[in-house]
Amino acid sequence: MHVVIVESPAKAKTINKYLGPDYHVLASYGHVRDLPAKDGSVLPDEDFSMSWEVDAKAQKRLSDIAKAVKDADRLILATDPDREGEAISWHVLQVLRDKKALKSQPVERVVFNAITKSSVLAAMANPRQIDAPLVDAYLARRALDYLVGFTLSPVLWRKLPGARSAGRVQSVALRLVCDRELEIETFVTQEYWSILVSLATPKGEVFEARLASIDGRKIGRLDVKTAEEARAIAEVLGAARLSVTSVESKPTRRNPYPPFTTSTLQQEASRKLGLPPARTMQIAQRLYEGVDIGGETAGIITYMRTDGVDVAPEAVAAIRAEIDKRHGPRYVPQAPRKYVTKAKNAQEAHEAIRPTDVSRHPADLARILDPEQAKLYELIWKRTVASQMESAEIERTTVDILADAGERRAELRATGSVVRFDGFLTLYQEGSDDEEDEEARRLPAMASGDPLTRKDVNTSQHFTEPPPRYTEATLIKKMEELGIGRPSTYSATLSVLRDREYVRLDRKRLVPEDKGRLVIAFLSSFFERYVEYDFTASLEEQLDRISAGELDWREVLRLFWKDFSHAVDEIKDLRVSQVLDALNDALGPHIFPPREDGTDPRACPSCGNGRLSLKVGKFGSFIGCSNYPECRYTRQITKPGEGEGTAESDGPKVLGTDPATGLEVSLRSGRFGVYVQLGEGEKPKRSSLPRGWEASTLDLEKALALLSLPREVGVHPETGAPITAGIGRYGPFIQHNGTYANLPSADEVFTVGINRAVALLAEKQEKGGRGRPGTAPGRTVGDHPTLGGAMVVRDGRYGPYVSLGKINATLPRGTDPATLTVEQAAALIDAKAEKSPAKPTRGKSTASKTAAADGEAPAKTAKPKAASKSSGGKASAAKPAGAKSASAKSASAKSAGAKKAPAKAKAGAAGGEAG
Structure with a gap:
C-alpha cells in the first residue's frame, strides 16, 4: 500500500x-x-x-x-x-x-x-x-514575518495605545492606502477649458476636432485656464476659414493579453464580475479541486496560485485547435505565442491559470457549475483562448486642420480608428479603456486641401480631480508592480487590514481609518526603512533568490536582524510626547486642515490661546488642547464633517425640538458610537443608532422614533398581554411574555403590525424559543456538499453566522446573510472546521486566532491602564498588562530575538506565502 x-x-x-x-x-x-x-x-x-x-x-x-x-x-x-x-x-x-x-x-x-x-x-x-531551497525560502519568510510582527507590535502598543499590530507586508500595503489618501487631501484643483469644434466635410459628413494650437503655441489639456481665454479662442475659430492640411493613416496591431496569473485574475474578476479577491480565490479553489462531470470528478482549471504566464506546449496546441474550430484559420497566428512575466519577483516554475481541457466550453459547463463558478470559469476560458489568437488589426487616422482667421491662426486635430480585423477582440476585451472608445470613432474620408464647414464651437469647463482611492483590485495591481508581497497572500493581507480596522471599504474603495493613519505615521517617522517600497521589494527578491538556491537563508536573516533590532532598541527609549510631536507633523494636513478664515488650524477654538495636539488615552488617540485641565476641549481625529456625527466634546448637533416635551433632540458621539439624546440632565433618555443607519442622514423624525422605543405593537389575541418592539443589544426584536423574536431590519421596528408579530412569535415558540433575542431559527441555506447536514444562517450576538451542527462560522464583514449561497456557506464551514482554535487557558487573555497575512503579532487584548491626562501632548503611554520593564524587555529582545506577545495566537497560517 x-x-x-x-x-x-x-x-x-x-x-x-x-x-x-x-x-x-x-x-x-x-x-x-x-x-x-x-x-x-x-x-x-x-x-x-x-x-x-x-x-x-x-x-x-x-x-x-x-x-x-x-x-x-x-x-x-x-x-x-x-x-x-x-x-x-x-x-x-x-x-x-x-x-x-x-x-x-x-x-x-x-x-x-x-x-x-x-x-x-x-x-x-x-x-x-x-526541494530544499524552496523550504529554506519558506523558513526565511516565516522567520522574518514572526520577528517583525512580534518585535514591532509591542513597541507600537506602548507608544501608540489603541493600535493593533504591525506586519512586514501588511504595513507597506497600508502605507500605499494612506499615501493615496494624503494625495487626495493635499490635491489642489485646477480649472481648465476644452474647446471642441463640430465640422462637416464637403459631402456633409459631420465629425469633431479638438484645439491643438493657437498662434503657434501648442495647447495641452490644462493650458486653457479661464472662461475669458476660452471665449477669445472660440471667437477666432468662429471667424476662421477651415481646411484640411494633412491626413495620416497608420495601420497598427493590438496583441492579446497573456493568460491569467493569481493577481491578474483577482483584478479582472473584480472589474468584470464584481468579486472581491478573497471570494475569487475561494471559487478558483473549487474549480481547481474538481467538480462532478458526467459522474467523474475532475479539476477544470490549473493551479490558481501562480505568477507564471507560460502554458504547457500540449495545452497551447489544444487551444490553437479550438480557435481554428470555432473561429477559423484566420484567427490562428502562424506560430504559438510565448509570454514572459513582467513582475519584479516572479517565479516562472508554474503555468498560468488555464482550463485543464479547453474543449470544455463555458456554455457546456453552465448547467453543472453554480453561477459564480460558471462566470469565473468563462472568464478564465476566454482569456486563455484569446491569449493564443491572432492580433487585432486597427487603422488609426489623424487629421490636421487649419483655422485661418487672418491675423490669428489655430490648428485643430481629429483622431479616429477603424478595426480592420478584430482578431482576439472577437472573444475578449480587458475592462474598458479610452483606446477602445477611440476605436469606435470612425472619421469620414478626407484629403489634404478639402474645405470644411464649421457647424458649432463648444467650450466646456472642467476641473482636475485627485487620483482615485484604491480598490482591492487596483491595490493588488500596485503591490505587484512594486514587487511587494506574494500574489497568493494579497487577499489575506487586505482582509487583515480590514479586520484590524485600519481601512474600510466604501463603495468598493479602500479608505484608511484614523487608526491606520496613526500607525503608518508612526512607522514612517521611526521605522521609515521598513515601510519603504524599495526595501520591501528587495527583501522579496532576496527570498526568491533563496528559493533558487542562490542565497543562504540564515545569512539573509542575519543582515536583516542586525539593523532591525538596533532600530527597535533606539525607539524603545522615546517618550510618548516625542512620538506625538512627530505624528502631529506627519499627519498635519489630515488632523489640522486649513480653516476657511485663514487662522491657525492648531489654535484651540475653545480657549483661544491653547494649541491643539494629538493625545493618547484609554480608548485610543484624539485631539486635545495644550491648556488641559483649564481647557477641556477635545475632538475626534477625523476632520469635522467627515465622521459619523460630531464628537461629544465638540458640542452636540441639534436636530430639533421634541414637540411633546419641548426638549432639545441632539446627535452625539461617545466611546461606544453615535447616539441621539433627549434634553440634558443627569440621566437623559438616549438611543444608539442601529446598524445600517447613517448619522449623516439622520433627521429629527428618525431621532424621535428611536427615542420613542420600545413601541407597543398591540395586544396578543390569545393572552391579552402586550407585544412590544424595540432595538436591543442583539438587534431589532419583538417581545411578548419573555419570548423574543428577531426582526430583519431596524426599520421594521416602527412598522411591524399585530398580525406579523403574532406569526413571528408563534414561529419562535414552535422552535422552542424563549429568552434573549438573537436566537431566531434562521434561514436554511442548503446541505453541505461533502459533510452533509443542513447549513443555517442565523443572527447572533456578534453578527450573522452560518452553522452546521456544532460548527459556527461568522460571516465576513459586508456579506449579506439573505443572499448567502450554498457554496459560500460550505467554504466558511470548511475554513472554520480546519482552523478549530484551541480553547484559551482560563484566566489568561487570548489574542485572535485569525492568522495574520504576513506573520504579524496578534492584536492586543489585555486591557491597558489608562494613560495619564496631560497637556501639550505629554501623555504617558498605556502599559500592557503583564508587560516587563524596559530593561527586561531589552534583554529579552537580545537573547530571544522577539518581544513577548501578551497572549497566545496562531500568527502565520497566511504568513508563509505561496509560490
Whole structure:
C-alpha cells in the first residue's frame, strides 16, 4: 500500500479515484504546525533556530497518517506545487520522523499543476525529493514575518495605545492606502477649458476636432485656464476659414493579453464580475479541486496560485485547435505565442491559470457549475483562448486642420480608428479603456486641401480631480508592480487590514481609518526603512533568490536582524510626547486642515490661546488642547464633517425640538458610537443608532422614533398581554411574555403590525424559543456538499453566522446573510472546521486566532491602564498588562530575538506565502 498526502479532503477524494486500491490518500487539512505565538519561537542568537508547535486539531490527523505510514510500502507527498505546498510536505515529513513512523520506506515528492487523471498519473511516474531551497525560502519568510510582527507590535502598543499590530507586508500595503489618501487631501484643483469644434466635410459628413494650437503655441489639456481665454479662442475659430492640411493613416496591431496569473485574475474578476479577491480565490479553489462531470470528478482549471504566464506546449496546441474550430484559420497566428512575466519577483516554475481541457466550453459547463463558478470559469476560458489568437488589426487616422482667421491662426486635430480585423477582440476585451472608445470613432474620408464647414464651437469647463482611492483590485495591481508581497497572500493581507480596522471599504474603495493613519505615521517617522517600497521589494527578491538556491537563508536573516533590532532598541527609549510631536507633523494636513478664515488650524477654538495636539488615552488617540485641565476641549481625529456625527466634546448637533416635551433632540458621539439624546440632565433618555443607519442622514423624525422605543405593537389575541418592539443589544426584536423574536431590519421596528408579530412569535415558540433575542431559527441555506447536514444562517450576538451542527462560522464583514449561497456557506464551514482554535487557558487573555497575512503579532487584548491626562501632548503611554520593564524587555529582545506577545495566537497560517 502506498500512502499519499495532500492538503484538502476534496483533493484527496478526487485523487484516490484516479490511483486505485493500491493507494491510500490522506489529507493534512493544510498546515499541521506553526510557530507558537510567544517569546522564543525564533531565536536570532541561536542562528535563527525555530520552535514549531503542532496544531491541536492536526494531532489526530497526524496520528492517523503516522499509523497508515507504518504499514505502508512508500510515502508520497503530493501537496500543492509551490513554496507553501513544499513547506507542508516538509512539516509532515518532520513530524512523521519525530514520531518514528518511518522506517525504511522510501519518501517521494510529486507535484501536478492540474487535478486530472493524466496529470496525477504523470506526476506519480516522475517523483523527486523535497526541494530544499524552496523550504529554506519558506523558513526565511516565516522567520522574518514572526520577528517583525512580534518585535514591532509591542513597541507600537506602548507608544501608540489603541493600535493593533504591525506586519512586514501588511504595513507597506497600508502605507500605499494612506499615501493615496494624503494625495487626495493635499490635491489642489485646477480649472481648465476644452474647446471642441463640430465640422462637416464637403459631402456633409459631420465629425469633431479638438484645439491643438493657437498662434503657434501648442495647447495641452490644462493650458486653457479661464472662461475669458476660452471665449477669445472660440471667437477666432468662429471667424476662421477651415481646411484640411494633412491626413495620416497608420495601420497598427493590438496583441492579446497573456493568460491569467493569481493577481491578474483577482483584478479582472473584480472589474468584470464584481468579486472581491478573497471570494475569487475561494471559487478558483473549487474549480481547481474538481467538480462532478458526467459522474467523474475532475479539476477544470490549473493551479490558481501562480505568477507564471507560460502554458504547457500540449495545452497551447489544444487551444490553437479550438480557435481554428470555432473561429477559423484566420484567427490562428502562424506560430504559438510565448509570454514572459513582467513582475519584479516572479517565479516562472508554474503555468498560468488555464482550463485543464479547453474543449470544455463555458456554455457546456453552465448547467453543472453554480453561477459564480460558471462566470469565473468563462472568464478564465476566454482569456486563455484569446491569449493564443491572432492580433487585432486597427487603422488609426489623424487629421490636421487649419483655422485661418487672418491675423490669428489655430490648428485643430481629429483622431479616429477603424478595426480592420478584430482578431482576439472577437472573444475578449480587458475592462474598458479610452483606446477602445477611440476605436469606435470612425472619421469620414478626407484629403489634404478639402474645405470644411464649421457647424458649432463648444467650450466646456472642467476641473482636475485627485487620483482615485484604491480598490482591492487596483491595490493588488500596485503591490505587484512594486514587487511587494506574494500574489497568493494579497487577499489575506487586505482582509487583515480590514479586520484590524485600519481601512474600510466604501463603495468598493479602500479608505484608511484614523487608526491606520496613526500607525503608518508612526512607522514612517521611526521605522521609515521598513515601510519603504524599495526595501520591501528587495527583501522579496532576496527570498526568491533563496528559493533558487542562490542565497543562504540564515545569512539573509542575519543582515536583516542586525539593523532591525538596533532600530527597535533606539525607539524603545522615546517618550510618548516625542512620538506625538512627530505624528502631529506627519499627519498635519489630515488632523489640522486649513480653516476657511485663514487662522491657525492648531489654535484651540475653545480657549483661544491653547494649541491643539494629538493625545493618547484609554480608548485610543484624539485631539486635545495644550491648556488641559483649564481647557477641556477635545475632538475626534477625523476632520469635522467627515465622521459619523460630531464628537461629544465638540458640542452636540441639534436636530430639533421634541414637540411633546419641548426638549432639545441632539446627535452625539461617545466611546461606544453615535447616539441621539433627549434634553440634558443627569440621566437623559438616549438611543444608539442601529446598524445600517447613517448619522449623516439622520433627521429629527428618525431621532424621535428611536427615542420613542420600545413601541407597543398591540395586544396578543390569545393572552391579552402586550407585544412590544424595540432595538436591543442583539438587534431589532419583538417581545411578548419573555419570548423574543428577531426582526430583519431596524426599520421594521416602527412598522411591524399585530398580525406579523403574532406569526413571528408563534414561529419562535414552535422552535422552542424563549429568552434573549438573537436566537431566531434562521434561514436554511442548503446541505453541505461533502459533510452533509443542513447549513443555517442565523443572527447572533456578534453578527450573522452560518452553522452546521456544532460548527459556527461568522460571516465576513459586508456579506449579506439573505443572499448567502450554498457554496459560500460550505467554504466558511470548511475554513472554520480546519482552523478549530484551541480553547484559551482560563484566566489568561487570548489574542485572535485569525492568522495574520504576513506573520504579524496578534492584536492586543489585555486591557491597558489608562494613560495619564496631560497637556501639550505629554501623555504617558498605556502599559500592557503583564508587560516587563524596559530593561527586561531589552534583554529579552537580545537573547530571544522577539518581544513577548501578551497572549497566545496562531500568527502565520497566511504568513508563509505561496509560490
